[in-house]
Amino acid sequence: MSVRMDYELARIRSFKRDLLPPELYERLIDTITTDDIVTILSETSYRDDITAALIDTPGYSGIERGLKANLARSFSEIVAFTSQDAKPLVRVLFGRFDLSNIKSILRGKHVGATVAEVMDAVLPAGELTEPLLARLAEQPDIKSVVNLLSSWFSPFAYPLRGALMKYSETGNLLDLELPLDVYFYQKSFEEISKYGTDMNALLLKEFLQMEIDFTNILTSLRLSKDVVSSDAAMGYFIPDGRKFGEDRYKLMVEAEEPVMIQEVVAGTPYQKAIEDGMRKFVGNGLVSSFQRALEEFMVRSANKLFLVDPLTIGVVIAYVWTKYNEVVNLRIIVRGKAVGMEEDTIREALIIV
Amino acid sequence: MEEIHTTRMELLQKRKQIELADQGCELLKKKRDALLLEFMSIMDIALQTSEELQKVARQASYSLAVARAVDGTVALRSAALATTPAPFIEISGTYIMGVPVPEIRKTSIRRPVTGRGYSILGVSSRIDEVAERFEREIDIIVEVASVETKLKRLGLEIQKTRRRVNALDYIVIPRLKEQVKFIQMALDERAREDLFRLKKVKKALESRKKERTVKPSEEIVAI
Numbered sequence: 001m002s003v004r005m006d007y008e009l010a011r012i013r014s015f016k017r018d019l020l021p022p023e024l025y026e027r028l029i030d031t032i033t034t035d036d037i038v039t040i041l042s043e044t045s046y047r048d049d050i051t052a053a054l055i056d057t058p059g060y061s062g063i064e065r066g067l068k069a070n071l072a073r074s075f076s077e078i079v080a081f082t083s084q085d086a087k088p089l090v091r092v093l094f095g096r097f098d099l100s101n102i103k104s105i106l107r108g109k110h111v112g113a114t115v116a117e118v119m120d121a122v123l124p125a126g127e128l129t130e131p132l133l134a135r136l137a138e139q140p141d142i143k144s145v146v147n148l149l150s151s152w153f154s155p156f157a158y159p160l161r162g163a164l165m166k167y168s169e170t171g172n173l174l175d176l177e178l179p180l181d182v183y184f185y186q187k188s189f190e191e192i193s194k195y196g197t198d199m200n201a202l203l204l205k206e207f208l209q210m211e212i213d214f215t216n217i218l219t220s221l222r223l224s225k226d227v228v229s230s231d232a233a234m235g236y237f238i239p240d241g242r243k244f245g246e247d248r249y250k251l252m253v254e255a256e257e258p259v260m261i262q263e264v265v266a267g268t269p270y271q272k273a274i275e276d277g278m279r280k281f282v283g284n285g286l287v288s289s290f291q292r293a294l295e296e297f298m299v300r301s302a303n304k305l306f307l308v309d310p311l312t313i314g315v316v317i318a319y320v321w322t323k324y325n326e327v328v329n330l331r332i333i334v335r336g337k338a339v340g341m342e343e344d345t346i347r348e349a350l351i352i353v
Numbered sequence: 354m355e356e357i358h359t360t361r362m363e364l365l366q367k368r369k370q371i372e373l374a375d376q377g378c379e380l381l382k383k384k385r386d387a388l389l390l391e392f393m394s395i396m397d398i399a400l401q402t403s404e405e406l407q408k409v410a411r412q413a414s415y416s417l418a419v420a421r422a423v424d425g426t427v428a429l430r431s432a433a434l435a436t437t438p439a440p441f442i443e444i445s446g447t448y449i450m451g452v453p454v455p456e457i458r459k460t461s462i463r464r465p466v467t468g469r470g471y472s473i474l475g476v477s478s479r480i481d482e483v484a485e486r487f488e489r490e491i492d493i494i495v496e497v498a499s500v501e502t503k504l505k506r507l508g509l510e511i512q513k514t515r516r517r518v519n520a521l522d523y524i525v526i527p528r529l530k531e532q533v534k535f536i537q538m539a540l541d542e543r544a545r546e547d548l549f550r551l552k553k554v555k556k557a558l559e560s561r562k563k564e565r566t567v568k569p570s571e572e573i574v575a576i
Binding site: 068104110173225228236290335338339 | 414415418419421422423425426427428430431432434435465466467470471472473474475477478479481482
């Protein structure tokens with residue numbers, strides 16, 4: 001089964017033109033007030049979303065809301081115009097937003113949050129649109145959320161139905177979230193495998209495996225800070241990664257010295273990112289130093305796909321990561337300005353591709 | 354002004370009261386000094402913990418700003434929704450120099466990375482760090498609350514003791530001494546009056562006696 005994505009790729013190339021040039025970040029960093037930021041962003045594709053958001057929420061929070069709305073609109077537009085042939089592949093790419101939104105709703109129901117509180121914690125950038133997410137958020141409890149997802153034939157209902165019994169016994173949200181996370185990757189590989197040796201499918205699979213490695217490396221680094229048994233740590237391992245298998249994962253969880261972390265990733269594509277992260281980690285002891293370095297690696301790897309595979313789903317992957325990174329960069333500048341962060345600190349936090 | 358009976362009994366009573374007030378004042382001064390020592394040692398701990406609180410709060414706010422910037426408010430709110438258990442704090446009481454102070458016993462709310470209610474697979478390590486730093490901040494806030502309540506209670510007791518010492522030193526004891534002096538003077542005056550009266554009586558008696566002894570001779574002269 002092969003997929004032609006000519007229409008989708010043409011549309012995304014036109015989206016790509018709207019991505020911000022690197023020099024615009026410098027102009028934004030040099031701004032003093034919120035109005036200056038709004039003025040600069042009104043020259044970009046963010047204008048309408050930010051203007052609309054500022055009506056309800058003034059200031060930095062309004063800009064952030066505008067960025068969120070723009071991201072959700074851009075991504076859901078891609079999902080909407082994708083042809084039925086390519087939809088399962090694109091669904092894999094945007095499924096993470098649905099996964100994250102469903103988790104937010106489950107968390108909201110778990111603590112009895114209001115619909116407004118839950119809706120503030122979702123980003124409708126996947127297949128589940130804002131009205132659908134609102135319907136889920138309006139459900140009285142977790143069981144009703146799962147039932148509603150089942151009635152929509154949502155793939156996420158399957159692991160939730162299986163985990164519901166355990167959750168009702170333990171009351172631990174982790175019993176719902178963990179199977180959901182693991183199932184997401186299983187289901188994604190299942191969908192990809194239906195396309196056999198199609199170029200798009202292979203590329204998407206490769207990138208998904210890289211994402212799994214990224215998640216596994218970070219999980220193992222985070223677990224290595226706590227005393228976690230080997231069995232418990234394996235419960236968080238996602239199989240089918242690319243270069244960071246079970247053995248490396250176990251070694252990383254047990255790593256007691258920072259130097260051992262570097263040894264574990266030696267020879268993998270992530271070695272340089274881990275080395276970069278290590279330099280900061282030695283100074284601050286924060287695992288997020290590795291996360292940012294790995295995020296940079298992922299963004300740069302994805303961005304290369306614009307040029308390396310211009311006629312495949314690589315363009316969609318590249319656009320999704322680049323656009324997401326752009327919103328993160330803008331958020332860093334906006335939030336950094338709001339809390340009075342040093343300009344150099346803001347510059348250091350940005351990933352400019 | 355209270356009515357003072359200028360009697361010897363009253364004088365003795367007042368002297369006893371002065372003695373008691375002196376003893377009380379001395380004891381209160383010792384209590385005040387001991388409380389001050391205790392206060393100063395707790396003050397050192399309070400300063401240390403409050404400095405630590407400021408440092409941890411700064412770090413926590415910075416982490417929150419970074420997580421809000423990089424991961425976004427949506428991800429932060431979502432992770433925050435998963436966390437339910439409130440910190441467990443048990444308050445009992447103890448005494449420092451007889452002053453009742455609260456003893457706050459709490460189980461640390463710092464949790465392992467897998468114990469925050471959410472699956473770590475979908476939540477960024479920056480959010481973990483925010484949670485970790487705010488957990489540390491809450492731990493210190495409880496510690497600061499305990500130390501500052503102790504300080505407040507001890508401070509109030511020191512103030513109360515100082516007021517009592519001052520009242521004894523500058524009002525009660527001087528007033529008693531005045532009263533003793535007054536009674537003493539009154540008693541002395543009375544003694545002097547008695548002496549004078551006795552002298553007068555003696556003089557009168559003597560003159561009467563003298564009159565009696567002079568009269569018979571006069572009778573003889575007349576014969």
